[in-house]
Amino acid sequence: MIYLSPPHMSGKELEYVKEAFESNYIAPVGEFIDRFEEKVKNYVKAKSALALCNATSGLHLALRVLGVSNSKVIVPTFTFIGSVNPILYEKNEPVFIDSDEFWHMDLNLLEDALKKEKPKAIIAVHIYGQMADIENIKFLADKYKAILIEDAAEALGAYQWKMENGKWKMNNSAEKSDDFSVRFAGTIGDIGVYSFNGNKLLTTSSGGVMVSDNETLIKKARHLSTQAKEEGFIEYVHKEVGFNYRMSNILAAIGVGQMEVIDERIKRKREIFEIYKSELSEIADFMPELPNTFGTRWLTTLTFKDLDPFEVIKKLKDNKIESRPLWKPMHTQPLFKNAKAYINGKSEEYFSRGLCLPSGTVMNDEDVRRVCEILRNS
Numbered sequence: 001m002i003y004l005s006p007p008h009m010s011g012k013e014l015e016y017v018k019e020a021f022e023s024n025y026i027a028p029v030g031e032f033i034d035r036f037e038e039k040v041k042n043y044v045k046a047k048s049a050l051a052l053c054n055a056t057s058g059l060h061l062a063l064r065v066l067g068v069s070n071s072k073v074i075v076p077t078f079t080f081i082g083s084v085n086p087i088l089y090e091k092n093e094p095v096f097i098d099s100d101e102f103w104h105m106d107l108n109l110l111e112d113a114l115k116k117e118k119p120k121a122i123i124a125v126h127i128y129g130q131m132a133d134i135e136n137i138k139f140l141a142d143k144y145k146a147i148l149i150e151d152a153a154e155a156l157g158a159y160q161w162k163m164e165n166g167k168w169k170m171n172n173s174a175e176k177s178d179d180f181s182v183r184f185a186g187t188i189g190d191i192g193v194y195s196f197n198g199n200k201l202l203t204t205s206s207g208g209v210m211v212s213d214n215e216t217l218i219k220k221a222r223h224l225s226t227q228a229k230e231e232g233f234i235e236y237v238h239k240e241v242g243f244n245y246r247m248s249n250i251l252a253a254i255g256v257g258q259m260e261v262i263d264e265r266i267k268r269k270r271e272i273f274e275i276y277k278s279e280l281s282e283i284a285d286f287m288p289e290l291p292n293t294f295g296t297r298w299l300t301t302l303t304f305k306d307l308d309p310f311e312v313i314k315k316l317k318d319n320k321i322e323s324r325p326l327w328k329p330m331h332t333q334p335l336f337k338n339a340k341a342y343i344n345g346k347s348e349e350y351f352s353r354g355l356c357l358p359s360g361t362v363m364n365d366e367d368v369r370r371v372c373e374i375l376r377n378s
């Protein structure tokens with residue numbers, strides 16, 4: 001069976017999990033949590049990080065610590081429900097924005113909505129491992145005084161070149177160097193969140209990390225994630241509602257092993273994408289990459305010129321290959337039938353013609369070519 005994007009262990013994870021067991025720190029406290037937070041924080045060059053049980057809880061806490069409740073929140077319609085549910089947890093109203101030709105939030109519709117709706121926050125989403133136009137989204141967020149949260153659940157390791165003295169500083173490689181002057185998905189807004197669930201670039205089985213350059217926000221989120229238990233007391237004292245959102249030391253041990261191979265994994269994801277692209281460009285168009293950005297190609301995604309994606313999914317399944325439709329736009333979901341949406345038809349078009357191809361880094365070139373052959377003969 002070829003799965004969509006299954007876990008791919010480095011080999012070190014079990015050793016670290018064993019270490020965690022031997023120390024008997026198998027609870028949501030311990031050395032591996034600190035090490036995992038440190039590794040993620042250093043990789044994406046953020047000032048502070050907080051390991052959590054998943055990314056959904058990270059987005060919820062982000063809204064909570066930034067005071068976004070009972071307000072309007074802008075979010076792309078072309079995303080996973082995990083970007084939107086946290087908006088509802090805090091009794092906010094989502095306002096959906098359709099896509100542009102890069103499959104990300106359309107900036108004209110975004111500005112229109114910012115003017116008319118006066119939202120308190122924007123949740124920008126970097127879908128399928130590719131950077132959204134975050135520099136321009138940030139510009140608009142600042143212009144209209146909206147808080148900016150980045151849902152980088154799918155895009156750990158994606159980055160854009162950093163603007164310096166009005167010029168883009170180029171570095172077209174995932175290799176790190178002293179002048180690696182780039183900004184990672186998740187580090188441009190007020191708070192960013194990554195997912196480490198089972199099908200992501202890296203996994204801790206289930207997990208999330210919140211990052212921010214504002215250490216006070218992370219401190220506050222850390223407090224809320226542990227049932228808001230006040231420090232400095234022997235007995236348990238609580239002054240506000242808290243949550244049980246922390247990551248366990250065991251899962252963090254897996255995360256430490258995974259972070260050691262992040263560059264290799266990104267390299268392989270991009271190689272897989274390149275094979276698909278070279279083999280299938282006659283029958284499909286691939287999700288574009290914004291200029292001046294480097295995406296991870298977490299999933300290779302395309303829209304067919306003629307084929308029906310749902311027929312292709314069936315055919316791949318008959319060959320024991322997993323694939324998936326693109327996100328069904330949120331404004332077409334029964335849950336959001338009455339929600340406000342700024343629509344241009346693009347996300348519905350992508351959904352009707354698009355597919356996520358199996359993109360696991362465990363696949364070899366032959367596996368990828370076999371998928372291509374089935375698609376070409378469809």
Ligand SMILES: Cc1ncc(COP(=O)(O)O)c(C=O)c1O
Nearest residue numbers: 054055056080082083153195197
């Ligand atoms: C865009 C997006 N946002 C949020 C989430 C939620 O992440 P998690 O499953 O870690 O809660 C996911 C993935 O599952 C996602 O793809």
